Amino acid sequence: MADKGDLGSTLPLSRVKTIMKSSPDVSSISQEALFMTGRATELFVQNLARVSLEQGGNKNSLEYKDLAEVVNSVELLQFLQDIIPKKIKAMEYLKMMQKMQDEDS
Numbered sequence: 001m002a003d004k005g006d007l008g009s010t011l012p013l014s015r016v017k018t019i020m021k022s023s024p025d026v027s028s029i030s031q032e033a034l035f036m037t038g039r040a041t042e043l044f045v046q047n048l049a050r051v052s053l054e055q056g057g058n059k060n061s062l063e064y065k066d067l068a069e070v071v072n073s074v075e076l077l078q079f080l081q082d083i084i085p086k087k088i089k090a091m092e093y094l095k096m097m098q099k100m101q102d103e104d105s
Helices: 013-021 031-055 064-073 075-080 090-104
Strands: none
Touching: 013 031, 031 064, 064 075
16 A cells, blocks of 8 residues: 555556546546546545444454445445445345335235
């Protein structure tokens, strides 16, 4: 991870550029925009991890369930619910699907 004094990016900027270019609305990307998008992404991920670690039960490690809980409880992060959903057991999922089918009938 980069030091606070180091302005270098830890994310591969070529990957960030590929993701940015996947949008049909993007035709060209300046180096400054690429760098700032990469840096903003790093800061976002660091903040998400820090908040999840603080709210999680274990202060020494970060688990998926901690991330999913923060995503589901913090309104600003709910756009990530499709990417980081809460884990449920297969039996619970099947019951949910059955209930939805019963309601539709």
